[in-house]
Amino acid sequence: MSPDTVPGSTPDAAELPTADFFDFGSLLSVQEQRKLQEVREFLAGEVAPYAKDWWDKAEFPAQLLPKLGGLRLSTPTHRGYSNLFAGLVIAEMTRVDTSIATFFMVHHDLFVESLFEFGSKEQQDRYLDDASNLRTTGAFALTEPEHGSDVAGGLQTTARRVGDQWVLNGAKRWIGNGTFCDHMLVWALDESELEAGRKVIRAFIVDGNLPGVARSRIENKIALRTVQNANITFTDVRIAESDRFAGINSFTDTNYLLRGSRLMVAWQAVGQQLAAFDVARQYALERLQFGRPLAKFQLIQQQLVDMLGNAVASMGMMARIAQLQEDAYVDAKGERHGGASMAQVALAKSYCSARMRETVAMGRSILGGNGIVTDYRMAKIFADAEAIYTYEGSFEINSLIVGRNVTGVSAIV
Numbered sequence: 001m002s003p004d005t006v007p008g009s010t011p012d013a014a015e016l017p018t019a020d021f022f023d024f025g026s027l028l029s030v031q032e033q034r035k036l037q038e039v040r041e042f043l044a045g046e047v048a049p050y051a052k053d054w055w056d057k058a059e060f061p062a063q064l065l066p067k068l069g070g071l072r073l074s075t076p077t078h079r080g081y082s083n084l085f086a087g088l089v090i091a092e093m094t095r096v097d098t099s100i101a102t103f104f105m106v107h108h109d110l111f112v113e114s115l116f117e118f119g120s121k122e123q124q125d126r127y128l129d130d131a132s133n134l135r136t137t138g139a140f141a142l143t144e145p146e147h148g149s150d151v152a153g154g155l156q157t158t159a160r161r162v163g164d165q166w167v168l169n170g171a172k173r174w175i176g177n178g179t180f181c182d183h184m185l186v187w188a189l190d191e192s193e194l195e196a197g198r199k200v201i202r203a204f205i206v207d208g209n210l211p212g213v214a215r216s217r218i219e220n221k222i223a224l225r226t227v228q229n230a231n232i233t234f235t236d237v238r239i240a241e242s243d244r245f246a247g248i249n250s251f252t253d254t255n256y257l258l259r260g261s262r263l264m265v266a267w268q269a270v271g272q273q274l275a276a277f278d279v280a281r282q283y284a285l286e287r288l289q290f291g292r293p294l295a296k297f298q299l300i301q302q303q304l305v306d307m308l309g310n311a312v313a314s315m316g317m318m319a320r321i322a323q324l325q326e327d328a329y330v331d332a333k334g335e336r337h338g339g340a341s342m343a344q345v346a347l348a349k350s351y352c353s354a355r356m357r358e359t360v361a362m363g364r365s366i367l368g369g370n371g372i373v374t375d376y377r378m379a380k381i382f383a384d385a386e387a388i389y390t391y392e393g394s395f396e397i398n399s400l401i402v403g404r405n406v407t408g409v410s411a412i413v
C-alpha cells in the first residue's frame with residue numbers, strides 16, 4: 001500500500017522531490033554544491049527561526065552581520081565561483097528570508113560590486129576589505145522622491161565642484177540599508193556641466209554620518225519590513241574628490257551595475273517561488289479538510305504543479321542567463337564585452353517576477369485564511385513578492401526594455 005492510501009497518514013515532505021525539480025543545483029561544481037549546503041545550514045540555523053519576528057517588528061538584525069560576513073560570500077564571482085552559484089545563493093537566501101537576501105544584494109551586488117568595477121586602487125584599499133567582510137555596510141542611492149522609473153533622465157540631485165571637494169544637494173527615496181549604512185553610493189548631476197547644457201552623471205562614496213546628510217526610515221511598509229528603506233536628504237554635503245568614482249560619467253555605467261543586480265533580483269523571484277512551493281506543499285500535506293489532507297484534492301494538486309512549473313521555468317531561464325554571463329570579459333582597454341544583454345536581463349526579471357506573482361498567489365490561496373497571517377510563512381512570502389515586482393525596474397519598465405529591443409521602437413516615452 002502506498003503511503004497516501006493509508007488512512008490518516010501523509011508522506012514526509014523531506015522525502016518528496018525538492019522544488020529544484022530539474023536539479024539545476026547539480027550543474028554546480030562539487031565545491032560549490034558543498035558551499036551552497038553550508039549556506040543552507042547557516043540560513044536554517046541563524047535566519048529561519050527569527051525571520052518572522054524581525055519582519056513583524058520591522059527590525060534589522062545587525063547582530064547577524066559578523067556571521068553573514070563569515071560565510072565569505074561577498075560578490076562570489078570575484079572569488080572564483082560561477083554565476084550560477086552566485087544566483088543560487090541569492091535564491092536560497094530569498095527562499096528563507098527575502099529581506100536578508102535584499103540586504104545582502106544591495107550591499108554586495110550594488111555597493112561592493114561598484115567598488116570592484118569603478119573604484120580606484122586607493123578607494124578599493126580604503127573600503128573593500130571592510131565592506132566585503134561586512135564590517136561596514138553600504139547602500140546604493142539612485143531613486144529620488146520625484147523620479148523612479150524615469151530617474152535616468154530625471155535625476156535632480158546635484159554636485160558642484162569646489163576646489164578639491166564637491167558640494168552635494170538633493171534627495172533620495174527608497175534607499176535600502178539607508179538608515180544605518182556606513183557608506184552610500186550617491187548618484188548626482190554635475191552642476192557646472194548642467195549650466196553648460198550637458199547632463200553628466202557623477203557617483204560618490206558618501207559617509208552616511210557626514211554633516212548635511214539626514215536620513216529617515218520609510219514606515220508602514222507591507223513588504224520587506226526587515227529591510228530599512230530610507231528617505232535621505234543632502235544639504236550642502238561636502239565630499240572629497242578622492243571619494244568620487246572617476247570611471248563613472250554616464251548612465252551607461254550605472255546601467256552596467258544595474259544589469260548585474262537586476263539579474264540577482266530575478267534570482268530572488270526564483271527563490272520566492274521555491275519558498276512558496278515549500279510552504280504550500282507542506283501545508284497541503286498537513287491540513288485536513290473533509291477528513292483528508294488538502295494534498296488529496298485534485299484542484300490543490302493542480303495549483304502545486306502550476307507553482308512548480310513556474311518555478312522550474314524561471315530557474316531554467318536564469319540558469320541559461322548564468323551561462324551567458326560566464327562569457328563576459330573586459331579587454332585590454334578596459335571595455336566590457338559579452339555576457340547577457342540588458343534586454344535579456346530585463347526579460348528574465350519581468351518574466352520571473354510575473355511567474356512569481358502567480359506562484360505566490362496560488363500558495364496564498366492554498367493556505368486559505370492562514371495565508372494572510374504572518375504566523376504562517378506564506379503571508380510574508382506573498383507580501384515580499386510585491387517589492388520584487390517593482391524594484392530594479394518595475395515589471396512594466398523591464399517589459400518595455402524588451403519590447404524596444406524586439407521592435408526597434410521605444411514605448412517607454
Ligand SMILES: Cc1cc2nc3c(=O)[nH]c(=O)nc-3n(C[C@H](O)[C@H](O)[C@H](O)COP(=O)(O)OP(=O)(O)OC[C@H]3O[C@@H](n4cnc5c(N)ncnc54)[C@H](O)[C@@H]3O)c2cc1C
Pocket residue numbers: 106140141142143147148149150173174175176177224229387390391392393394395396397400411412413
Ligand atoms: C522595497 C524597495 C526597495 C528599493 N531599494 C532601492 C535602493 O536601494 N536604491 C534605489 O536607488 N532605489 C530603490 N528602490 C526604488 C525602485 O527602484 C523604484 O521603486 C522603481 O524604480 C520604480 O519607481 P517608483 O516606485 O518611483 O514608481 P514609478 O516610476 O512612479 O512608477 C509607477 C508605476 O508606473 C509604471 N510606469 C512608469 N513609467 C512607465 C512607462 N513609461 N510605461 C509604462 N508604465 C510605466 C511603473 O511600472 C509602475 O507600475 C526600491 C524600491 C522598493 C519598493
